[in-house]
Amino acid sequence: MTQGPKRTPVWQSIANALRGDIAEARYVQGDKLPTEAALSKRFGVNRHTVRHALSQLVEEGLVHKRRGAGAFVAARPTDYAIGKRVRFHENLLAAGRHPEKRMLQIETRLADGSEAAALQIAEGAQVCVYHGLSLADGQPIALFESVFPTDRLPGIAQALEQHRGVTDALADVGIIDYTRASTRLTAVLANQIHAMHLQLREGDPLLKSTGVNVDGTGAPVEFGRTFFAGDRVTLTLGG
Amino acid sequence: MTQGPKRTPVWQSIANALRGDIAEARYVQGDKLPTEAALSKRFGVNRHTVRHALSQLVEEGLVHKRRGAGAFVAARPTDYAIGKRVRFHENLLAAGRHPEKRMLQIETRLADGSEAAALQIAEGAQVCVYHGLSLADGQPIALFESVFPTDRLPGIAQALEQHRGVTDALADVGIIDYTRASTRLTAVLANQIHAMHLQLREGDPLLKSTGVNVDGTGAPVEFGRTFFAGDRVTLTLGG
DNA sequence: CAATATTTGTTCGTATGTATG
DNA sequence: GCATACATACGAACAAATATT
Numbered sequence: 276m277t278q279g280p281k282r283t284p285v286w287q288s289i290a291n292a293l294r295g296d297i298a299e300a301r302y303v304q305g306d307k308l309p310t311e312a313a314l315s316k317r318f319g320v321n322r323h324t325v326r327h328a329l330s331q332l333v334e335e336g337l338v339h340k341r342r343g344a345g346a347f348v349a350a351r352p353t354d355y356a357i358g359k360r361v362r363f364h365e366n367l368l369a370a371g372r373h374p375e376k377r378m379l380q381i382e383t384r385l386a387d388g389s390e391a392a393a394l395q396i397a398e399g400a401q402v403c404v405y406h407g408l409s410l411a412d413g414q415p416i417a418l419f420e421s422v423f424p425t426d427r428l429p430g431i432a433q434a435l436e437q438h439r440g441v442t443d444a445l446a447d448v449g450i451i452d453y454t455r456a457s458t459r460l461t462a463v464l465a466n467q468i469h470a471m472h473l474q475l476r477e478g479d480p481l482l483k484s485t486g487v488n489v490d491g492t493g494a495p496v497e498f499g500r501t502f503f504a505g506d507r508v509t510l511t512l513g514g
Numbered sequence: 515m516t517q518g519p520k521r522t523p524v525w526q527s528i529a530n531a532l533r534g535d536i537a538e539a540r541y542v543q544g545d546k547l548p549t550e551a552a553l554s555k556r557f558g559v560n561r562h563t564v565r566h567a568l569s570q571l572v573e574e575g576l577v578h579k580r581r582g583a584g585a586f587v588a589a590r591p592t593d594y595a596i597g598k599r600v601r602f603h604e605n606l607l608a609a610g611r612h613p614e615k616r617m618l619q620i621e622t623r624l625a626d627g628s629e630a631a632a633l634q635i636a637e638g639a640q641v642c643v644y645h646g647l648s649l650a651d652g653q654p655i656a657l658f659e660s661v662f663p664t665d666r667l668p669g670i671a672q673a674l675e676q677h678r679g680v681t682d683a684l685a686d687v688g689i690i691d692y693t694r695a696s697t698r699l700t701a702v703l704a705n706q707i708h709a710m711h712l713q714l715r716e717g718d719p720l721l722k723s724t725g726v727n728v729d730g731t732g733a734p735v736e737f738g739r740t741f742f743a744g745d746r747v748t749l750t751l752g753g
Numbered sequence: 754c755a756a757t758a759t760t761t762g763t764t765c766g767t768a769t770g771t772a773t774g
Numbered sequence: 775g776c777a778t779a780c781a782t783a784c785g786a787a788c789a790a791a792t793a794t795t
Contacts (some may be wrong), residue, residue: 284763310779321765326780334573342780343773388574458751459593462701462719462744480701480719480744505701505719523782549760560784565761581761582792759793770782 289318289328294467297337297348308338308346337468339384379406379472381435383425393487393498394424401425403432405441408472409501416508418472419501428496441497450490453497458486462505473504480505528557528567536576536587543651547577547585575745589746592650596697596723596749611650618645618711620674622664632726632737633663640664642671644680647711648740654712655747658740667735680736689729692736697725701744712743719744 293314296302309317314325329346332338340346382404391398402422409417421441423431434444445453465479473481482503490496503510532553535541548556553564568585571577579585592611621643630637641661648656660680662670673686684692704718712720721742729735742749 286763312779323766324764327763340780341773342771343778345773345779460596460699460721460749460751461747462721462742464717464719478703478717480703482699482701482721503701508700510699511696525782551760562785563783566782579761580792581790582759584760584792755795757793757795760791762790763788765787766785768782768784771780773779774777 285318285320286324286327286331289314289320289325290331291467292318293328293332294337302348306348307344308348310345375410377408377410379408381405381432383432386422386424390422390498393485394422394427394495396424396426403428403435405435411507414507415473415504417501417503418469419499422498422500423496427494445496450496453488453490456487456489456493456495458484460484460510463502465502469502473502475504482508482510484510524557524559525563525566525570528553528559528564529570531557532567532571533574533576541587543587543589544653545587546583547587549584589651589653592655592747593750594742594747596751612652614649614652615678616647616649617675617678618647620644620671622671625661625663629661629737632724633661633666633734635663635665642667642674644674650746653746654743656740656742657708657711658738661737661739662735666733684735689735692727692729695726695728695732695734697723699723699749702741704741708741712741714743714745721747721749723749 293308302308308314308329311322311325311329314329315322318325329338329340333340333346338346338348383401384404385399386394386396386402388398390402391400394402396402401424403425405421405423407419407421408415409419423435425431428445428448428450430448431444434447435441438444438447461483463481463483465473465475465477465481467477469475469481470477470479482505484499484501484503486499486501487495488497488499532547541547547553547568550561550564550568553568554561557564568577568579572579572585576588576590577585578588622640623643624638625633625635625641627637629641630639633641635641640663642664644660644662646658646660647654648658662674664670667684667687667689670683670687673683674680677683677686700722702720702722704712704714704716704720706716708714708720709716709718721744723738723740723742725738725740726734727736727738
């Protein structure tokens with residue numbers, strides 16, 4: 276009787292429920308989620324099933340966990356108007372649209388594998404992450420996050436919060452010149468987090484852009500990930 | 515008692531071992547990894563531990579799994595440089611891969627609106643369209659169609675059928691050099707046609723690229739539409 | 754084409770280690 | 775030190791998708 280003819284896995288349903296709780300601000304940024312044991316009881320499932328759901332949310336970046344402490348809400352879909360950024364700003368202006376940036380969150384946490392590799396730092400080193408949303412004519416077109424190595428850029432978190440742009444913030448911590456070492460583009464499917472921020476549906480196509488900015492010595496100072504709504508954005512090169 | 519004073523989790527060690535096997539080409543792209551049961555026996559651990567390791571590799575993009583079938587070594591995303599001069603073969607050879615092009619169809623028909631606009635010819639003018647499939651190491655990575663203005667390039671159809679590459683065919687009709695004037699990128703979902711040729715599933719993400727190549731005088735000589743398999747190709751800019 | 758075996762996916766249970774508060 | 779809570783690991787069973795006979 277624990278097993279019915281369900282089509283969707285229980286752990287996904289739990290992930291959805293928790294995601295909904297966060298989306299509805301029942302849990303807000305920094306809040307500690309109930310313990311795995313409590314969630315197990317609440318949903319009437321085994322603790323492993325809850326863990327599976329939580330690990331999904333962690334992978335999506337919505338939740339981060341600390342051993343012995345608990346699981347915490349990492350990001351909240353709240354609109355904080357601030358900031359501007361480079362590169363794609365010009366493209367939007369050139370396309371005759373009104374660009375706008377919204378800072379979603381600035382958090383300090385530990386680098387995951389891909390971030391560590393891109394920034395050439397140790398996995399688990401501290402990083403500062405800037406979450407933001409790009410809009411054109413009021414419509415969200417891109418969700419991005421910029422990851423900065425705090426060891427290499429002491430004070431970057433404060434600088435980011437004090438300045439409107441990444442360029443100014445980097446200048447504030449001693450990086451007067453930086454260049455984009457590479458840009459990588461590929462296509463992925465939107466998950467629910469993407470869908471929420473970009474106001475589209477899960478499974479919609481996104482243009483994923485990742486890039487690394489390096490300082491004069493070639494040391495990486497920023498690793499950026501940007502997800503463009505595939506049906507709202509066309510990146511143009513040349514011409 | 516199963517655990518000694520180890521610092522690294524078993525599942526990570528297993529992931530490392532498998533990653534090494536792939537790096538050393540003991541398993542190559544497309545190969546089926548041993549079953550979870552077999553790996554459990556090989557490493558002398560529980561199947562869950564193997565699954566944990568495998569899920570790590572999946573998250574890294576090194577492996578993909580198909581329920582009921584097995585775990586397979588994922589094709590490492592092919593880096594495909596986008597710039598002024600785009601040459602399929604040169605690109606992939608530079609990436610240390612074996613390029614291949616498969617001709618699907620060559621047709622001569624009348625240009626539609628967008629094609630005419632891109633090629634700067636009259637709508638309804640005759641064009642030659644080359645439908646093809648690009649492969650790297652035997653795996654399809656892109657589906658493309660190249661539209662050539664027959665008025666501007668007499669004999670292009672025959673040249674295309676005799677040669678394997680666009681560059682050679684263009685050289686055969688007098689275009690010894692061409693450059694990419696513009697590139698437009700967006701993300702779309704694969705339809706059944708895409709899925710069939712690219713050997714993926716309907717709804718998978720594709721990177722759609724449209725571009726115009728011009729000759730030395732700036733006259734458009736080719737209008738191309740390319741659909742890259744999103745999880746097999748990474749377009750790179752700069753660097 | 755159908756039946757069967759294989760293989761991965763999910764869910765429960767249990768136990769122990771380790772970091773946090 | 776002690777209780778809490780996450781991390782890791784083993785074991786069992788069934789479901790679901792796939793491959794094979």
